[in-house]
């Protein structure tokens with residue numbers, strides 16, 4: 001007879017492993033399936049190999065969804081502190097990098113090893129290299145795979161979003177949702193670098209690698225973080241953050257010197273050091289190469305401060321505090337950290353992650369229309385949603 005389980009979880013990523021270990025601890029017989037050769041591939045490469053596994057400041061405000069209330073229950077039942085307690089129980093050393101972001105001191109491998117160890121201890125089986133061929137429901141879930149048929153009372157869809165297909169992302173989660181009559185909020189790449197139109201790309205090409213702290217704004221949402229010029233366009237945390245709010249055709253606004261009033265500074269410097277060039281003056285606050293390109297592009301007079309009119313200074317002030325740029329697009333799923341949109345949360349229980357349309361079917365993690373800011377929030381959503389489903393299945 002075909003092997004029968006209480007629960008089958010599709011996807012051995014962050015959410016699937018958390019759900020699997022939690023259900024196993026409740027003495028459920030759990031099988032976690034994944035087509036990859038390795039569990040938790042995204043965890044392994046996350047945070048530059050050190051995994052930004054949660055954020056101390058996690059609250060529902062850092063999540064995007066058509067229903068911003070949906071994430072509240074899970075985030076409050078399994079919090080960042082709960083996950084941190086598991087990290088500490090496994091004696092994984094960690095540190096806060098910035099803005100509440102918690103990273104492993106050593107390696108993201110420690111997080112995957114912890115989750116796999118907890119699965120094993122709970123009797124949860126994690127089976128890799130298994131292709132999902134079809135899912136059928138007839139009183140139970142029949143999951144047909146490259147390794148044979150598996151049957152369970154409950155099915156948890158934890159196969160993530162579309163970002164980074166090279167790491168094994170597929171649309172299976174959305175396909176299963178549609179098969180069981182769920183609607184999908186349109187998906188697009190989030191936390192992704194911007195690409196620029198050719199003329200901008202050409203003038204910024206020489207700035208590749210230059211970073212500066214800015215306040216970036218798209219669609220009335222602002223982030224104060226670093227911006228980085230790349231050979232394709234604009235990246236760095238500030239740009240990744242606003243990419244999740246940006247829509248094609250939108251401008252982005254960048255305050256290149258959020259902590260200064262450059263107009264006032266230039267006026268007083270003009271009085272004190274009239275022979276200083278504008279380029280040298282601005283280079284006190286901004287990277288020198290950036291100043292040179294801005295002077296060329298801004299067609300500001302490349303003069304000494306003494307020769308700048310008040311009007312010219314006002315223009316420079318306006319341009320530096322309100323630099324406007326229109327991206328061409330984003331780098332898309334190839335480099336995006338997350339997928340915005342997904343399974344419509346109005347059709348899923350926020351208490352259990354169970355489908356409101358199909359009994360015994362659950363959705364957790366990134367496949368749902370819940371997307372966090374950059375900074376450990378996406379993993380926390382995977383842990384929280386995985387845990388509540390694991391408690392319910």
Ligand code: FAD
Nearest residue numbers: 011013014015035046047052159160172365366376378379
């Ligand atoms: P995933 O972790 O993506 O797991 C999905 C699993 O399903 C995978 O193992 C996949 O192999 C499997 N799967 C997919 N399709 C199929 C199929 N057809 N058949 C069988 N199995 C399938 N978030 C943070 O909070 N902090 C970070 O530091 C961070 N860094 C990131 C860095 C990068 C480069 C990327 C791409 C993302 C990063 N993220 C980070 C986001 C985070 O990785 C995801 O939000 C999180 O992994 C989502 O968890 P999940 O379990 O829903 O999906």
